[in-house]
Amino acid sequence: MTETLLILGAGQAGAQAVLSLRQQGFAGRLMLIGGEPFLPYQRPPLSKAFLSGALPRERLLIKPENFYRQADVECILDIPAVSLDTAERRLTLADDRQLPFDQLLLATGGRPRQLQCPGADHPRLHYLRTLGDVERLREHFLPGARLIVIGAGYIGLEVAAVAVKHGLKVQVLEAAPRVLARVTGAEVSDFFARVHAEAGVEIHCDTGVVGIDGGADTARVHTAAGDVMEADVVLAGIGLLPNVELAEAAGVACENGILVDDLARSSVPGILAAGDCSNHPSAIYGRRLRLESVQNAIEQAKTAAATMAGKHRPYTQVPWFWSDQYDLKLQTAGILQGHDRALVRGDPRSRSFAVFYLHENRLLAVDAINRPAEFIAARTLIPAGGRLDPARLTDESVAPQQFA
Ligand SMILES: Cc1cc2nc3c(=O)[nH]c(=O)nc-3n(C[C@H](O)[C@H](O)[C@H](O)COP(=O)(O)OP(=O)(O)OC[C@H]3O[C@@H](n4cnc5c(N)ncnc54)[C@H](O)[C@@H]3O)c2cc1C
Missing domain, CATH: 3.30.390.30 (FAD/NAD-linked reductase, C-terminal dimerisation domain)
Structure with missing residues (x-):
């Protein structure tokens, strides 16, 4: 009987998995299911060349549409999966479709951590994860507009760099004592803080946000120190939550991500995970890691595809990452x-x-x-x-x- 493999999540890891499975010679039924209305696209340009307008939308796609046709990948887009039955090996979609499978790869990525303060539903407050998010944000990227970025992580600083070059007045509010505090050392933090200041970005560290109010067109951001700053648009880049709820509800072991081994196998036989949603053991560092990078999504998806195709390709890579600013x-x-x-x-x-x-x-x-x-x-x-x-x-x- 033909084997059916489901790839849940049409993102970086999902796209790599279908590509690698066909390259590995898997000839059975292959389905790619995505909750967004797009074929898999690259996210890094969303805060860089796509936001600045230097990269057209068509160039975001990881593979063109005809790739999926030629590779005989059945794509179901814009319909999220809502539940997983591990005993019956069946995935249920939001339109009630039931998809039986032999093996399932969870490549569900993550979603932006939301601000938890009064006014967190303000219409001018944005997050940046999807193509839809960036298109909404870009409507406010007008020279002279005031932008407040909450969170001086990579995404926040990349957006600040694009915005200030575009003529926006940019302020960055960071709760930690330095920018990029979670991901780099003091020397690199100091360097990027100086570069941004020289470019005209105002950076305020040790500045927590406690609330947002104001009318429909203006956001007033309140800081813990009692200051109030006005903006036409606010972007919060305060981290990512892995999308694990579907797996967790189905009894797949999760702890800061879906727990997998070095072959991308979860605690449930026949169910694998890769990319931002997964948490894997690192032989190099002697502990578990949950990474948020393109390289991790690609390499772990290659491992998952190999495992699904009955091959052995442990995931042992050194993590790497990049960021473009100015x-x-x-x-x-x-x-x-x-x-x-x-x-x-x-x-x-x-x-x-x-x-x-x-x-x-x-x-x-x-x-x-x-x-x-x-x-x-x-x-x-x-x-x-x-x-x-x-x-x-x-x-x-x-x-x-x-x-x-
Ligand atoms: C603005 C931005 C800039 C970045 N810049 C860099 C960079 O410079 N360098 C770098 O290495 N990394 C960067 N990253 C991170 C990188 O893009 C991610 O690590 C990578 O996309 C992870 O791939 P993934 O497949 O795990 O998740 P994703 O690409 O997020 O794909 C997951 C997909 O699963 C879908 N999904 C989730 N749940 C369901 C469900 N129940 N049903 C159906 N579909 C579902 C989601 O809608 C999503 O489309 C950036 C990310 C962002 C947002």
């Missing part, structure tokens, strides 16, 4: 948590430098700003796990390939 490309390899030392190579004022995060002289992570060679070297050095000579890392006469 003329700067930040590339991060690894996870810096647990470092006991941060070493800066190069001069941040030159807008080209790298920061190495070490634990007992072993490399945990690097942030490379306009420094692709250091980023590439780190991706080999991190899993190798050897002790490094700190003096060589900061010596610009030593090429990154010669660090080990």
